Amino acid sequence: MRVNVFDTHVRTREGRYLHFDVLIEGTDQARATQYARDWMATRGVQDADIEQSRCQFCHSEPAHPEIAAAVTGQGYYIIPLEGC
Structure with a gap:
């Protein structure tokens, strides 16, 4: 399996900076953005908190087997980079 990497940068209203990669199949940017929002919500960052x-x-x-399993199961995989 090959995955597409979406480089994601978020600044919260509190000034917190988050940098992470969203890995998905396909190149649907709207879907990658929604997965980023879903993942942030699990960490307490809601849309209203995003500046x-x-x-x-x-x-x-190419996807590592662990990443391929996550993408197959939930549609995406997140690689936290900064501030996560």
Whole structure:
């Protein structure tokens, strides 16, 4: 399986910076953005708390078996990078 990586940057209203990658099959940016919102919500960051954000396609890569299993099961996989 190959996954597409969406480089995601979020600044909260409190000034907190979050940087993470959303890995999905396909190149649907709206879907990647929704998965980013869903993941942030599980960490207590709601849409109302977001001041600005960017979720854009970066590149494609072969998926590690653990990542492929997550993408198959829930539609996405998140790689936390900064502030997560």
